Amino acid sequence: MKFKEFICFKATIPALKATDRDGAISELVSALVEAGKLPTGQAKDVTKAVIKRENEASTGMGKGVAVPHVKHPAAKGVIGAVGLSAEGIDFSSLDEQPVYSVILLISPMDNPDKHLQAMENVFKHLQKERFRKFLRQCRTPGELEDLLNEADEKPSW
Amino acid sequence: MVIRPARPAGPGIHAGDGTLGKPVCERTVEIKNALGLHLRPAMKFIDIANRFASDVQVSNGQSTADGKSIMEMGTLAAIYGTRLMIRAEGPDAEQAVDALRELVEVRMFDEPPPEDKTQATK
Numbered sequence: 001m002k003f004k005e006f007i008c009f010k011a012t013i014p015a016l017k018a019t020d021r022d023g024a025i026s027e028l029v030s031a032l033v034e035a036g037k038l039p040t041g042q043a044k045d046v047t048k049a050v051i052k053r054e055n056e057a058s059t060g061m062g063k064g065v066a067v068p069h070v071k072h073p074a075a076k077g078v079i080g081a082v083g084l085s086a087e088g089i090d091f092s093s094l095d096e097q098p099v100y101s102v103i104l105l106i107s108p109m110d111n112p113d114k115h116l117q118a119m120e121n122v123f124k125h126l127q128k129e130r131f132r133k134f135l136r137q138c139r140t141p142g143e144l145e146d147l148l149n150e151a152d153e154k155p156s157w
Numbered sequence: 158m159v160i161r162p163a164r165p166a167g168p169g170i171h172a173g174d175g176t177l178g179k180p181v182c183e184r185t186v187e188i189k190n191a192l193g194l195h196l197r198p199a200m201k202f203i204d205i206a207n208r209f210a211s212d213v214q215v216s217n218g219q220s221t222a223d224g225k226s227i228m229e230m231g232t233l234a235a236i237y238g239t240r241l242m243i244r245a246e247g248p249d250a251e252q253a254v255d256a257l258r259e260l261v262e263v264r265m266f267d268e269p270p271p272e273d274k275t276q277a278t279k
Binding site (some may be wrong): 056057059061062063067069094112113115116117119120122123124126127 | 200237
């Protein structure tokens with residue numbers, strides 16, 4: 001499953017205002033609402049659900065990336081948002097290091113396979129140092145969109 | 158994607174077949190929990206794999222992942238019903254494979270099987 005099939009390019013934030021985990025999650029959920037991917041009335045509930053999931057086990061994978069996610073009835077398909085923080089955010093990561101790149105995924109309740117396909121793609125790219133570096137360097141939504149499209153088009157990149 | 162060179166996987170490899178003289182143990186397991194190998198199960202997997210000295214590799218037939226790396230395990234996209242080949246190489250290879258098989262097939266990552274088991278998809 002390619003980035004462009006689930007990442008909402010209108011919900012990418014090159015400089016997160018939030019400096020803490022919950023704030024970053026809330027900011028990214030709001031971006032999905034503003035982009036029309038989630039109903040306005042659901043923002044609070046989705047944010048709460050992501051934080052609850054995060055509290056059960058951190059999605060901070062180490063190497064400066066986190067992939068907070070949850071299954072929620074408000075999601076019709078897998079939808080994703082991307083946020084970057086130059087200062088770094090504490091996600092209680094595996095390696096105890098700050099997180100600079102956050103990929104938020106909201107998946108539908110009834111399609112665990114689609115969720116796994118999106119995860120497959122996210123991890124495939126995030127495990128590459130070059131991709132992580134380029135991701136962190138993005139300064140505008142346009143640059144983020146270009147990078148993700150490039151990753152989609154060059155599977156071996 | 159394959160990070161390490163692909164090994165000749167298949168039924169022909171058995172314990173003791175290590176070319177470097179290290180014990181090798183392989184076993185195919187099947188994902189039996191409804192949600193498949195999502196992040197938390199993958200974390201449990203690497204947690205157990207990391208308790209052993211042996212190298213652990215997991216293959217879904219298309220790609221091979223380091224069984225001790227969360228990011229690589231995340232790329233297997235193993236849904237319910239997927240068969241995975243677990244290959245351990247090292248002094249405690251057999252114990253590692255036994256423990257991982259128990260996690261996947263017996264404990265099912267401490268998660269429920271599908272409500273309707275007839276919906277099995279490959």
